[in-house]
Amino acid sequence: MTLLSAEIADALSKGSWIRRIFEMGAEMKKLHGADRVYDFSLGNPDLPSPPVVGQCLAEMAERAQEPFAFGYMPNAGYPHVREALAEQVSREQGMAFTADDLLLTCGAAGGINAFFRAVLTPGDEVLCPRPYFVEYGFYVGNHGGKLVTAPAKLPSFDLDVPAMLAAVTERTRVIMLNSPNNPTGRIYSEEALTELARGLKALNAKREKPILILADEPYRFLAYGGATVPSLPRIYPYTAVASSFSKNLSLAGERIGYVAVCPTMPGKEDLMAGIVFANRILGYVNAPAIGQAILLKALGSQVDASVYEDRRAAMAKVLADAGYEFHLPEGAFYFFPKAPGGDDVAFVGKLRDQRVLAVPGSGFGLPGYFRLTFCVDRKVIENAAEGFARAIQDFEK
């Protein structure tokens, strides 16, 4: 007997790859010692938050006794924080956003859920390229929607625009794009995004409601070698951006993010009102007061991205020296190499035999690959070189 709904019982019984590897990793660390297990499974930012975060918390402690220091607030967040954030989003996206164009949310994940709650009718489809961040299926399902995927271009993982457009149906309500991408590290090219926007505009002409794009951008700040992340609101007006400070300020546990709606979107006031209402009725009510206070002080600061860039180079060298095939990530903190032999689950097992932890591509909707996260010290990457080399040995020609 289970007290659970069939859907949740089913999800729990399947488990998640990341969770499984995490649990195996914990066992292995007990057995071999933490420094002899090379764990590339989790995307939990390991760099310390910038000092301004601690300074802000100290100031908040001084004010903690004041009435309403942590009281309820408008569901969209503190107006002065929204104003300051609008300036930053305007700089990042290269167009003028005002405080009324955005709301603060419980991380990007909270924002994505509020957005879907506001726009999906049960049975609607959300389309995204695969591989994809596996939580998307749950976020869409939470609101009665169905996640549909179309293949990305291989081996570059750029958008395959004809494949995306071919997967659009009458029920497609949202196209979800994550760039820089988890798990591939791909930044979608301006050309591909412009071509997609052109195709969508043509489809919209025959529809009652336009298809929306949701740009999921928590990794926007992590673009390597001078790469830039194109602004989707500039390319397609029916775009909303969901983002957070989980990665750029290493605040993942504090749950602070936002949704910003393209300032030139027809009907944007209506959409904003719907997302703010959904943020309330989903029980988030508003984004954390402490997170917003931190944000106000920390806007413009970020973790030292050069550390990630350095690790990317170290990982690329380890993988290339050992003979792996991979696309060098342009952004985010993931590699998504090809699994030698083609069976990703079996190959991740081979890596595990070498005490190297990775996640099979099957966990992201693309078997035949595996994901490595570089939220670990450069030394861990270098010390894992031997394990990477041994695991591939059986497959070398």
Ligand code: PLP
């Ligand atoms: N989207 C992607 C692609 C992610 O990788 C993550 C977190 O890892 C999220 C959204 C959720 O981020 P947040 O912590 O801001 O909710």
